[in-house]
Amino acid sequence: MSRAPHAVVSTSLRPRAALLPHPTDIWNALPAPMLLLAPDGRVALANVACETFLNSSQSQLIERGWESLFPEDSPLRAVVDEARLARHDIAAYDMLIEFTGGRRVRADVLLGILPDAEGWLALSFQPRAVTSLVDRQIGHQGAARSAVGVAAMLAHEIKNPLSGIRGAAQLLSSSVDEDGQELTTLIVSEVDRVADLIDRMEGFTDTRPRTLAPENIHAVLSHVRKLAEAGFGAGIAFRERYDPSLPLVMGDHDALIQAFLNLVKNAVEASPPQGKITLTTAFRQGFRVRQPGSGRSVSLPLEVCVIDEGEGAPVHIADHLFEPFVSARRGGTGLGLAQVAKVVGDHGGVIEYDRRDGKTTFRILLPVASA
Numbered sequence: 001m002s003r004a005p006h007a008v009v010s011t012s013l014r015p016r017a018a019l020l021p022h023p024t025d026i027w028n029a030l031p032a033p034m035l036l037l038a039p040d041g042r043v044a045l046a047n048v049a050c051e052t053f054l055n056s057s058q059s060q061l062i063e064r065g066w067e068s069l070f071p072e073d074s075p076l077r078a079v080v081d082e083a084r085l086a087r088h089d090i091a092a093y094d095m096l097i098e099f100t101g102g103r104r105v106r107a108d109v110l111l112g113i114l115p116d117a118e119g120w121l122a123l124s125f126q127p128r129a130v131t132s133l134v135d136r137q138i139g140h141q142g143a144a145r146s147a148v149g150v151a152a153m154l155a156h157e158i159k160n161p162l163s164g165i166r167g168a169a170q171l172l173s174s175s176v177d178e179d180g181q182e183l184t185t186l187i188v189s190e191v192d193r194v195a196d197l198i199d200r201m202e203g204f205t206d207t208r209p210r211t212l213a214p215e216n217i218h219a220v221l222s223h224v225r226k227l228a229e230a231g232f233g234a235g236i237a238f239r240e241r242y243d244p245s246l247p248l249v250m251g252d253h254d255a256l257i258q259a260f261l262n263l264v265k266n267a268v269e270a271s272p273p274q275g276k277i278t279l280t281t282a283f284r285q286g287f288r289v290r291q292p293g294s295g296r297s298v299s300l301p302l303e304v305c306v307i308d309e310g311e312g313a314p315v316h317i318a319d320h321l322f323e324p325f326v327s328a329r330r331g332g333t334g335l336g337l338a339q340v341a342k343v344v345g346d347h348g349g350v351i352e353y354d355r356r357d358g359k360t361t362f363r364i365l366l367p368v369a370s371a
């Protein structure tokens with residue numbers, strides 16, 4: 001389990017400075033690439049992550065200077081100059097950093113002024129792999145919201161006449177011959193199919209706040225697994241790898257079941273007949289998302305994954321899976337993942353699709369109940 005122990009340290013028990021690791025070891029253990037720049041612009045220190053990120057050793061950086069790594073007009077140079085001149089911290093998000101050799105990397109660049117050391121700057125890079133997950137998630141929610149208005153209007157306009165059409169077809173069936181009855185039966189079944197689609201859309205367009213209560217996510221997952229094994233997932237080998245000490249989530253029980261059912265159903269549909277599906281949970285410290293609008297950042301330490309070993313989503317739809325009506329499945333409506341994204345968003349969480357090493361993973365991160 002990766003949860004940090006919750007320790008209360010009394011003053012007398014606090015470890016003495018001599019027992020702390022050496023500052024250089026701490027500096028080198030920091031996962032974010034970091035540079036310390038002296039007032040004359042020269043590199044004073046670079047941690048190991050920074051050596052990897054800049055593809056240059058600390059001694060090379062100290063000797064040749066870090067600026068030689070970037071072209072004259074690099075926006076990175078401009079940001080460093082700005083921070084030095086203005087003497088305040090700067091965060092430049094989603095910057096395209098171009099290296100002299102042509103290599104390009106997207107990263108957030110954070111510059112901090114050292115308060116008691118005139119002219120000294122700490123520079124850190126946050127490569128975009130993690131942050132883009134958040135942006136994409138916000139994008140999913142945006143896509144879902146824009147579809148909500150259209151879907152709600154459609155549902156309202158179509159549902160009323162549908163019951164009229166169904167009733168009329170049933171009436172008609174008593175006064176037509178056998179061929180005619182085949183047609184009226186077809187009308188009724190097609191009307192039922194459309195009504196079913198609209199019912200699903202209505203769940204998706206409901207924008208009222210959910211009533212959330214503390215939920216055990218393992219109970220939700222086990223219920224979903226049992227439903228799958230007894231029905232659409234018969235023959236599939238389900239495996240559960242749970243962190244037993246996972247805290248509760250603030251959740252809407254029925255909505256969570258519906259969302260995980262959709263994910264497991266997709267996984268079954270993507271798996272071969274005797275395929276394997278794994279459900280995992282874990283506690284991951286350190287993943288925080290900035291709430292759009294409020295600017296507040298929220299911790300999302302509960303991780304739930306649905307993993308299958310099928311072929312993965314076709315490349316042409318992989319970036320749009322969470323948008324409504326995107327489907328590559330015969331007979332699929334493309335509403336399943338849009339509904340999952342809405343439920344996860346309503347819970348303040350994020351969802352990500354990941355395909356690697358022959359495995360397809362849908363990863364959901366949620367806040368804990370106490371938060």
Ligand SMILES: Nc1ncnc2c1ncn2[C@@H]1O[C@H](COP(=O)(O)OP(=O)(O)OP(=O)(O)O)[C@@H](O)[C@H]1O
Binds near residue numbers: 321326334338
């Ligand atoms: N586990 C998966 N492996 C491979 N492709 C997947 C997986 N999950 C989803 N997909 C792809 O994403 C598409 C969209 O999924 P979504 O659940 O939204 O709709 P659907 O399954 O097509 O229809 P339905 O609305 O009936 O669920 C699927 O058609 C499929 O191509």
Ligand SMILES: [Mg+2]
Binds near residue numbers: 336
């Ligand atoms: Mg589906």
